[in-house]
Amino acid sequence: MKRNILVLLALFAAVSCTVRESGRDTIGLVKAIAADSDSPEHKLLASFSKVPSSGDIYIVGAPESCAMISREFIECDVFENARGRLQKDGLKDFAGETFAGMYDEVFTPYEAYAAANDPGAVRHLAVNYALAALSPTCNMSIYDLDGNKEKNPAKMIVLSDPWLLYEGKFDIDTLFTLTGCKVPVVSPTALLMDSVFGGEKKYFNVGILCDSTHISGGVYRAVFEAAAKEHDIVGARCFTAATPYEGGAVSAFFEAYMEAGNTDPLDALLIDDWSVDMEAVRYKLDAVRDFNREEYLRYGKLLSPDFTVFCSSELTMTACYGILRDRSLFTHRIAQPVSTSYLVKLSPEASDKQFLLIPSENVQD
Secondary structure: OHHHHHHHHHHHHHHHHHHHHHOOOOOHHHHHHHHOOOOHHHHHHHHHHOOOOOOEEEEEEOHHHHHHHHHHHHHOOOOEOOOOEOOOOOOOOOOOOEEEEEEEOOOOOHHHHHHHOOOOHHHHHHHHHHHHHHOOEEOOOOOOOOOOEEOOOEEEEEEOOHHHHHHHHHHHHHHHHHHOOOOOEEOHHHHHHHHHHOOOOOOOEEEEEEOHHHOOOOHHHHHHHHHHHHOOOOOOEEEEEEOOOOOOHHHHHHHHHHHOOOOOOEEEEEEEOOOOOHHHHHHHHHHHHOOOOHHHHHHHHHEEEEEEEEEHHHHHHHHHHHHHHHOOOOOOOOOOOEEEEEEEEOOOOOOOOOOEEEEHHHOOO
């Protein structure tokens, strides 16, 4: 027992160093779970010191974004699976895997939920998402408060929304570190920020193209500034625009950039909208670079010589494939990848759980 306490104190000290450097402290829920090694939550997390390859890949957030990401995973074929090289081989890259969407229509959009509740509300929600994904049980219906239905737990968690990165990933990572949970947690938006600031080349004037639902809250600017601070980058700036409902995404972005009075060349364009056709984007950018095209005359001056485009969907596929391969987490089942879904629902009466997680086929309209 004494040894366990000493280990826990050492872990808290290690995380505290990180907290001081980042200027953040984790939420009380994380501290309480980490401090009580006898709690069901702590025991659950500690049981994932070795991640089972039989688990599912959970995708958490608003239903539309979860479904879109799940489809991208299922259709993905960019790797030569025998050697893991970037080369199509006609086989699904995530063959044999199950993608479990946690569809939340209760607490989304997170911007509104954060504004209507106490500070830290989304942070608590994100931690509870992670616990629900790892749990081997879910709820049969809204009347099953105890959770009597078995389900396959997570071997990877994908946070589909930039708010879950900004508000909650730090707390999930801290909790997993303190309890020895090794389940990887992936954020497509974080991968975009890593592509800008995490490599040898740094990008200082950056455009961000995203879904219109994330424009008003300023979450991308907040994420961008936090990432720049984390990487000790001074002077970086970003401009965010929404993907148009109709028309070309690239032209619409450049028009919005110029209408806002911007003239400086962009070093990179980050695309965090999984509905965007990247083949069309690259075709348009080739036209912008072509001296013989009208697009060059209008937009060419907005691209720096080293201008690069990064796409969260491509980065996520690459990162998740690499994690599963490097950690031997592929199921190696000979089967097509499939998807399943759970709905986040409020309990019909007061309970100690923030929400219920119910298989979508069990939900009555």
